[in-house]
Amino acid sequence: MTKDFDHIVIGAGISGLGAAHFSARRGLATLVLEAAPRVGGCINTHEFQGLGGFWTEAGSHTCFNSYGNLLTIMDDLGLTSRILPKAKVGYRLWQDGERRSIVSALHFLEAAVSLPRLFTTPKQGQRVADYYGRVLGRRNYRDLLRHAFQAVICQAADDYPAEALFRRKPRRKDVIKAFTFADGLAAIPAAIAGQERLQVRTGQRITAIVPDQGGWRVVADGASEVTCDYLTLAVPPDAAARLLPTGFDGARHAIGAIAMAEIETLLLAFRGADLQLPALAGLIAVDGPFYSAVSRDFLPAGTHRGFAFHFRPGALCRDDQVTVACRALGIDPGQIAAQAQVHNRLPALRAGHTAVVGRIDSAMAGSRLAITGNWFLGVSIEDALTRSRRETDRLFGAEPSRLP
Numbered sequence: 360m361t362k363d364f365d366h367i368v369i370g371a372g373i374s375g376l377g378a379a380h381f382s383a384r385r386g387l388a389t390l391v392l393e394a395a396p397r398v399g400g401c402i403n404t405h406e407f408q409g410l411g412g413f414w415t416e417a418g419s420h421t422c423f424n425s426y427g428n429l430l431t432i433m434d435d436l437g438l439t440s441r442i443l444p445k446a447k448v449g450y451r452l453w454q455d456g457e458r459r460s461i462v463s464a465l466h467f468l469e470a471a472v473s474l475p476r477l478f479t480t481p482k483q484g485q486r487v488a489d490y491y492g493r494v495l496g497r498r499n500y501r502d503l504l505r506h507a508f509q510a511v512i513c514q515a516a517d518d519y520p521a522e523a524l525f526r527r528k529p530r531r532k533d534v535i536k537a538f539t540f541a542d543g544l545a546a547i548p549a550a551i552a553g554q555e556r557l558q559v560r561t562g563q564r565i566t567a568i569v570p571d572q573g574g575w576r577v578v579a580d581g582a583s584e585v586t587c588d589y590l591t592l593a594v595p596p597d598a599a600a601r602l603l604p605t606g607f608d609g610a611r612h613a614i615g616a617i618a619m620a621e622i623e624t625l626l627l628a629f630r631g632a633d634l635q636l637p638a639l640a641g642l643i644a645v646d647g648p649f650y651s652a653v654s655r656d657f658l659p660a661g662t663h664r665g666f667a668f669h670f671r672p673g674a675l676c677r678d679d680q681v682t683v684a685c686r687a688l689g690i691d692p693g694q695i696a697a698q699a700q701v702h703n704r705l706p707a708l709r710a711g712h713t714a715v716v717g718r719i720d721s722a723m724a725g726s727r728l729a730i731t732g733n734w735f736l737g738v739s740i741e742d743a744l745t746r747s748r749r750e751t752d753r754l755f756g757a758e759p760s761r762l763p
């Protein structure tokens with residue numbers, strides 16, 4: 360019996376939208392099902408109510424010219440010509456109640472002595488603390504790198520797998536190094552989801568996947584059902600483990616080893632004139648209850664300035680988060696023009712993760728079910744899309760026109 364779609368993708372974060380794009384451009388009838396009312400997942404450009412369209416990034420904030428798979432999608436959708444460069448503003452450390460320069464925490468001599476080990480120390484299988492402690496020195500790791508990495512992955516960094524952080528990728532010379540869009544990074548998921556070649560349904564929390572005549576029946580919590588020949592799971596690991604159908608016990612067991620980090624993100628907007636703070640990319644917290652703060656100063660808006668503070672879960676109530684954030688920015692909470700809260704989640708990968716992925720892949724081999732996400736190669740947008748591209752190639756074969 361014919362199915363409703365050739366390919367269904369569950370989850371409309373960048374992993375799922377990428378997988379859908381890669382199948383739709385092969386001419387396959389593709390549907391994306393998303394639990395939330397919006398697409399994008401961790402790509403979440405937040406527009407503040409009543410501030411004339413002023414936005415700040417609640418999640419992902421930067422894409423680079425080394426994001427090759429992302430750039431092919433952007434080329435397909437005519438997005439590459441719309442990119443804007445990010446203003447060159449620097450990060451500061453937030454330590455002992457002061458904003459300090461990054462170099463104030465650097466031990467130059469130790470770095471100079473350690474750096475040659477960069478060429479002889481393998482990354483694979485190492486914890487971040489061990490690898491970077493070796494190639495930049497223990498004190499540099501303790502006083503600077505640990506906090507910088509925590510700021511990036513919004514969780515404790517010591518046990519994170521070194522190979523999953525900062526993967527080297529070729530840069531595309533015709534594209535600016537770090538970019539965004541006039542309406543923020545949400546322009547990317549919006550363009551992928553908005554194309555005519557694929558369908559997206561939001562507000563569809565999927566509760567079960569049932570094998571169905573060589574394909575799949577996908578059940579949403581409203582009990583609606585839709586069928587397909589091929590299926591891609593593009594949800595966080597805990598959701599993927601719950602949804603995996605019977606027969607994939609090996610994969611479910613392997614996925615069970617992957618935890619999630621919860622992040623309480625506080626978004627604040629101020630009138631530019633009210634803030635004395637010089638323009639900055641953000642704050643890297645060395646101590647305190649937040650990992651990092653990312654500003655909107657990379658694309659000045661004239662009237663307002665915005666910040667996303669990424670807090671450890673459960674450390675502070677909202678009022679105390681506001682107090683801490685305003686202290687770090689040097690402004691009175693009474694000057695806040697708008698605020699919002701967002702819950703972010705990122706996978707808490709651990710050293711040895713490559714072997715976990717190997718076990719998942721062996722369990723999925725030969726099936727018409729793919730699994731993608733930011734919990735395979737690393738958490739960057741490009742890591743997620745690289746996994747999506749590989750899984751789509753596994754399901755449907757490589758695209759002849761795009762072979763290297």
Ligand SMILES: Cc1cc2nc3c(=O)[nH]c(=O)nc-3n(C[C@H](O)[C@H](O)[C@H](O)COP(=O)(O)OP(=O)(O)OC[C@H]3O[C@@H](n4cnc5c(N)ncnc54)[C@H](O)[C@@H]3O)c2cc1C
Nearest residue numbers: 370372373374394400401418419420421565732733738740
């Ligand atoms: C604060 C922050 C800053 C970041 N900054 C950067 C950056 O600057 N550059 C960069 O490259 N990366 C950055 N990242 C990482 C990157 O944004 C994410 O790793 C990536 O966007 C994750 O995409 P994903 O599709 O794998 O997962 P998600 O974005 O988490 O998407 C998963 C989707 O699945 C949906 N879902 C879950 N369960 C179900 C279900 N049962 N049924 C249907 N749908 C379901 C969810 O609602 C969600 O939309 C950042 C991440 C965070 C949190």
